[in-house]
Amino acid sequence: MxxxxxxxxxxxxxxxxxxxxxxxxxxxxxxxxxxxxxxxxxxxxxxxxxxxxxxxxxxxxxxxxxxxxxxxxxxxxxxxxxxxxxxxxxxxxxxxxxxxxxxxxxxxxxxxxxxxxxxxxxxxxxxxxxxxxxxxxxxxxxxxxxxxxxxxxxxxxxxxxxxxxLTSKSEDSEAVTEAAESPFEITVGDEPVAPIVKDAWRDEIYKTSFQEYFTQSCPVTAYHYDSHTSRLSEAPVKIKTEPLLGKVVNNKRITAADWEQDTRHIEIRPESTQATGRSNGNTSTETLPYCAGDIATILPFNSDDEVKRFLSVLPESIQKVADNPLSIKIVESKWNNSFARWPSNCTLRYLLTYCADIHSLPEREDLRALSGLCSLEAEEGADQRSKLKSLSETSEAALFADYILREKRSWADVLYDFASLQAPGSKLTLEALLQLLPPIRPRDFSIASAPSQALLDASTPKDDDSFTLELCVAVVQGTTRLGRSYHGLCSEFLSRMVPTKEFSPLLQVWLRPGSFSRLPREIAESNFSIPVLCVGAGTGVAPMRGLLLERDALRSIAASKNGTPLTPDENDNILVFGCRKQQSDYYYKDEWRAMEQENRVRVLTAFSRDQVRKIYVQKVVKDADGGKLIVKHLLEKNGALYIAGGPRMARAVKEEVVEVLGDALTGGQKQATQLLNKLQRLGRFSIEAWS
Known part of the structure; x- marks a missing residue:
């Protein structure tokens, strides 16, 4: 061995x-x-x-x-x-x-x-x-x-x-048991803390307890900003930065009222006291607060109702100290990255609201750990311990999938179903709970707006000089086979954000480069040197909208500087968009139609459910211009191709492109693939896909 x-x-x-x-x-x-x-x-x-x-x-x-x-x-x-x-x-x-x-x-x-x-x-x-x-x-x-x-x-x-x-343990070896010790030393205050009023939250809780904790979630590639939200071209390497605080200034549904999907257009304004890139009209990407095609990484929080429900299924000994001050210290380092670094001072209610992902689905290892915490004093304690352990085993993968994955059972659901975890004699202590719970993970959203658009609007008066981000967010919600309702944590969090004039630590965002950061920006006279073809399905239109609006703004800025009239060519900026129904989920259709009328963009659509035979974006890409669009765009005009949406759609579009190019090139599909690889290295071919 x-x-x-x-x-x-x-x-x-x-x-x-x-x-x-x-x-x-x-x-x-x-x-x-x-x-x-x-x-x-x-x-x-x-x-x-x-x-x-x-x-x-x-x-x-x-x-x-x-x-x-x-x-x-x-x-x-x-x-x-x-x-x-x-x-x-x-x-x-x-x-x-x-x-x-x-x-x-x-x-x-x-x-x-x-x-x-x-x-x-x-x-x-x-x-x-x-x-x-x-x-x-x-x-x-x-x-x-x-x-x-x-x-x-x-x-x-x-x-x-x-x-x-590997060498197996002998049958008479002692069974390995979970360590009884905890990496946390928790001191609970004697008296509950009075709820913090809204105006005092920022100073009394956010800055004193949570700001350092939230900074841990900073993406590795996040931009760094100065105190006025001006992006720094050279930032400290591997230094995590605090999130930008923002306010929602617009939140509207953009799908039909009777449509199955609630998709929202959300505008977020990060806190700022100084305009970025406006003072001299410079269109360099280094002077802009972000680049077209970038990603907004947002840290969501749990709702009050969800926290109340979770607290209700915990042992009474934990429930009664939910609002008492906690001092949390790490007393062991040997666990390394196996547990969360919670705020050192907070209450359990605040920790469950702003830090712990109680909305997530427990993993099989979580169920195994919970099995050892069941109270054997409870009538069903031994049976429930056995069931939880069984759910974690390889042999019961199908049972775990039915119980947790397909029915979307969260931590609260599991604690409710296995009541021996709440009963007297349960080993589910505050220390064990904090060792088990995962931290809330920030979510990524493609930015649907163009930073250079602000340069065109520089003369428009505003309440402040901060920039605005626009997102296209599909709210995740549905019902399982057994009738259980579920929703996505971050999309639901954003959907209930009410437009406000105040900045809030409850809305935290980092900005980082996306897949399309090398968008061609060069303009000869009033047209682009490199045309762009964007393919987006569903909310995949978000980054495509940002790219196309950015190029449209750059063209207008160039024409203004040169004093020349705009003579746009619609084939400079092409969008292939796909959704289910034209009257239900055709995102930003009024914008596209207005731009089409002025030849600022060419739009090709695929509405899959508007006819008996479904049509998807890959077919539109292949058949456009009598099947010649791809060859004209990539071979004759040396254009760029960007794709965003689900992985299957992205794969299908790429396969069609390779097939069409293969028919036109002497080296067939092998040469076509090599061409796309070359374009990818040049930043003129990129895919941003998500499940």
Whole structure:
């Protein structure tokens, strides 16, 4: 069997799934093998030392256990960016990592086609190039695998590959039990804290307790701003920045009142005392507060009703101190990244409202941890402990999928169903609760507005000089097969934001580069040097709207400076938009029609449900101009192509483009693929897709 006695765990994740896979695997290894596993490790870029140094100093009896997610169109996650740059150095010798071994589990979505698990696959190739050896076959997790997605695939890989290479514990070995100790030392104040009035919240709670905590959620690539919300062209490396505070100035539904989907146009104005990029009319991207196609990362909060419901299913001993002041200290560091760093001073109610993701679905490892907390004094305590443990097992993946995934059961639902967790004798203490609950994860939204538009409106009086972000948000809501209602945390949070004149710490946003940051901006006379074709379906129109409005603004600015009349060519800016029904969810149709009438944009549409035979954007892209649009745009005019929406749609559009170009090129589809790869390197072909 294996000569290795320990492993070093690293993960890269965007949404937390790779870390969750690491957590599950670490627990299984501790229970079933003789391997020494201390914790779930850390992200690649947050490891105790740079990756190359860590591997070089890896003991001979230790191998690397890696969990790598893929984000976007085959891209690496933020938490491995620095490591990946270091690994790509051409000066690295081919035998640099010789004698070291790694086991790798990749996470992705097969709907992305050739880009499935691309991040993990690229890492594996590079490690092999540098002399490392595979400890076992690489594992692949697909979001769409029945009964658990990547976690279902993880169990198969762990059982069939990873564990077969390791020494199993003997049958008479002592069972591994969860550590009784907690990483937290919590002191509860004697008297409840009076509710903070609205006007005092910002100074008494936000700045004193939560501001530092919220800063932890800052995306790695977020822009940095000065005190006046002017974007800094050179920001400190790897320094997390505080979020911008904002106010909603517009929030309106843009789907028909009787339509099944509530999609909203939301305008957010970050707090600012100074205009950005207005004073001299400079259109350089460095002087603008953000770039067309950028991402707004928003941190949502739980509603008061959801918090009340969650508190009601906790043990009475916890409920009665919900409003007492808490002092939370970390007393152990060996858990590393396996628990949340909560605010050091707050109340439980505030923590559940602003920090803990009680709305999320518990993972299988959470259910296993809860099983050990059931009260055996309760009549059904032993049975419920057994059921919770069973739900975490590989053999019961289908049961877990039915109970948690398909019925969208949150933490409150599970605590309600398993009443022995509330009964006298329950081990669900305040410390155990805070060790289990995950922190709220910020959500990403493509910005649907154009920063250069503000330069055209510079003469329009405003209450202040801050800039405005516009989002197109589909509110996630529905009913399960058993009639249980559910909603998305962040989309519902934004949908209930009422337009206000006041800035609020309740609306926090970071801005960061998106997939389309290299939008062609060069103008010759009054037209663009490079035409752009944008393909967006549903809310995928959001970044496309930002790109097209940006180019429209740049053209108007150039014409004004040169004193020349506008003679726009509609083929400079082309939009292919798809939705279900023209009268129900055709987002921004009045804007597109007005721009079409002036030849500022050409719009091609696909309304899938408006005729018997469904039509999608990929067919429109292929058939437009008698099937010649793609060839004219990409080959004859050297244009740019951008795609946004669901992964299946994005894959279908790309396949049609490759097929059409393949028919026109002597090298066929192979040459067509090479052309798209070249355009991608130049920033003239990009995909932004999300599930």
């Amino acid at each position: 294996s000569a290795f006695t320990s492993c070093q765990i690293l993960w890269s994740t965007q949404s937390g799934r790779a870390k969750a896979c690491a957590r599950r695997t670490a627990r299984i290894l501790k229970e079933e093998t003789t391997l020494n596993v201390n914790d779930v490790g850390s992200s690649f870029d947050d490891a105790s030392q740079p990756f190359l140094d860590l591997v070089a100093n890896l003991p001979s009896d230790t191998f690397l256990l890696l969990f790598v997610s893929t984000t976007g169109d085959g891209e690496h996650c933020d938490s491995i960016r620095d490591t990946w740059k270091a690994l790509l150095q051409k000066s690295l010798p081919k035998n640099l990592l010789q004698g070291k071994q790694f086991a790798l589990y990749c996470l992705g979505d097969r709907a992305y086609g050739p880009q499935f698990c691309a991040g993990g696959r690229k890492l594996a190739v590079r490690l092999l190039q540098l002399g490392m050896e595979r400890y076992c076959d690489v594992g692949y997790g697909d979001d769409n695998t029945p009964n658990g997605g990547v976690f279902r695939d993880l169990d198969d890989w762990t059982t069939q590959h990873l564990l077969t290479k």
